[in-house]
Amino acid sequence: MRTFGTIAGLAALTLASAACAAESSNSATPDINEVSDEVVTIEPHQEVELSEWCGDKELKIGMVEGHDNSWRRAVRAVAENEVAKCSALDPNVRWVSAGGDQQKAISDINGLVAQGVDVMLVNPDFGAAELPALRAATKAGVTVIVWSQDPGGKPGVDYSGKIVQDLESVGKDMATWIGETVGEGNAVFLGGIPGAAVSANLIAAVKQGLADYPDIKLLVDEPVTTDWNKVGTQRAVSGLLARYPKIDGIMTDWGLTAQAAIEAFASAGAPIPATATLASTNELGCAWKKMNEQGKDVPLFTIDYSVDNVIPALHMGVQLANGMDVPTVAKFHMLPYADTPNDKLPDCDPNLPLDVDLSAPLTREELAATVE
Numbered sequence: 001m002r003t004f005g006t007i008a009g010l011a012a013l014t015l016a017s018a019a020c021a022a023e024s025s026n027s028a029t030p031d032i033n034e035v036s037d038e039v040v041t042i043e044p045h046q047e048v049e050l051s052e053w054c055g056d057k058e059l060k061i062g063m064v065e066g067h068d069n070s071w072r073r074a075v076r077a078v079a080e081n082e083v084a085k086c087s088a089l090d091p092n093v094r095w096v097s098a099g100g101d102q103q104k105a106i107s108d109i110n111g112l113v114a115q116g117v118d119v120m121l122v123n124p125d126f127g128a129a130e131l132p133a134l135r136a137a138t139k140a141g142v143t144v145i146v147w148s149q150d151p152g153g154k155p156g157v158d159y160s161g162k163i164v165q166d167l168e169s170v171g172k173d174m175a176t177w178i179g180e181t182v183g184e185g186n187a188v189f190l191g192g193i194p195g196a197a198v199s200a201n202l203i204a205a206v207k208q209g210l211a212d213y214p215d216i217k218l219l220v221d222e223p224v225t226t227d228w229n230k231v232g233t234q235r236a237v238s239g240l241l242a243r244y245p246k247i248d249g250i251m252t253d254w255g256l257t258a259q260a261a262i263e264a265f266a267s268a269g270a271p272i273p274a275t276a277t278l279a280s281t282n283e284l285g286c287a288w289k290k291m292n293e294q295g296k297d298v299p300l301f302t303i304d305y306s307v308d309n310v311i312p313a314l315h316m317g318v319q320l321a322n323g324m325d326v327p328t329v330a331k332f333h334m335l336p337y338a339d340t341p342n343d344k345l346p347d348c349d350p351n352l353p354l355d356v357d358l359s360a361p362l363t364r365e366e367l368a369a370t371v372e
Helices: 070-083 102-114 127-139 167-182 197-210 230-243 255-267 282-293 306-321 364-369
Strands: 014-017 039-041 061-065 094-097 119-123 143-148 161-165 185-190 216-218 249-252 274-278 300-304 329-332 335-339
Touching: 061 070, 061 102, 070 119, 070 306, 070 364, 094 102, 102 119, 102 127, 119 127, 119 306, 127 143, 143 306, 161 167, 161 306, 167 185, 167 197, 167 216, 167 249, 167 274, 167 300, 185 197, 185 230, 185 255, 197 216, 230 255, 249 255, 255 274, 255 282, 282 300, 306 329
Parallel strands: 061 094, 061 119, 119 143, 143 161, 161 329, 185 216, 185 249, 249 274, 274 300
Antiparallel strands: 014 039, 014 329, 300 335
16 A cells, blocks of 8 residues: 555544546536545554655645634644654745635735745635636646645646545534434534635535435525634524524534534524534633533534644645655545533633634644634
8 A cells, every 4th residue: 555644643533545536627516425445544643654754855835725713823833843843844834824815815826836835735715716726836846735625626637636624424424413413403504704615515415414314404505604703603693593593403614603603592592502513612612511510401513633634735745746656635534522412522721712623733832822
């Protein structure tokens, strides 16, 4: 089996390497089911030998994020820590954020090419709209790795490789949990910024999972826009409650969104629904703990370790830039972190900022630094 940079300190993660199907490079909706039989399984606390991924080439690393928040800054910190392990890599990671602006994200990709980066890690929040810029960067000789979200396209043409979140399993796990916890009722899915690939792909998987639970009705057929902030989420929930007074379950793609939604339900005097989310926050865990101490039963389910996805993305980029024979398509499998109906309670650290992901592989000091 070919070598592949993996992740230390996680339990039973799976990277599923996929052969590229005949997928159009202009596809706006990637196939979330695309996966081959070649699977790399990460053992608990498995350390990766530096020689397996570092290489000898001196390389400059660039990172492009479509948005800016504590999760993104945690990703940056984790990537910088990993870069520091390899002496061949320039320790100055060139990190840029588009702040939710699609045109700036495209400009940022072009800008990093002009700066002479050798490896570019791109979290493509705007999906297929970024493919022309990614393709141009690849043609210019940059090793481009798209990670976390899937923009569609084809490795070797639109970018060098991709390692994206296994949103199929996340969505199906959320749907199963909502189906088993709620039994019968109404549910909604709260997404991020308009057109966010992670939101679109995750709700597609949720719909697949809910097919096994016909008594759960998804009230809105597409992700409800929240802009990944509290004000946007509260506005979205107020609009939903005005149209649908009975909501029994909510699903989200970020813990901040989940917590803001819980606050909005409480402010409206409405029952707080069972909540399932990807990428939880310290605030969500602490809020759940407080509600639990007050005797409020709010079922909570979180799937985490999403920050860690950047580590194998970096490994893949460095390996390909060094000419190593590695898979160019992979999926990053995340794990349940909290499941309160099954007595798996969320973490809470009152000494840390609320807006941090406690599952991230960072020290408490490093986590605190991710919040501006």
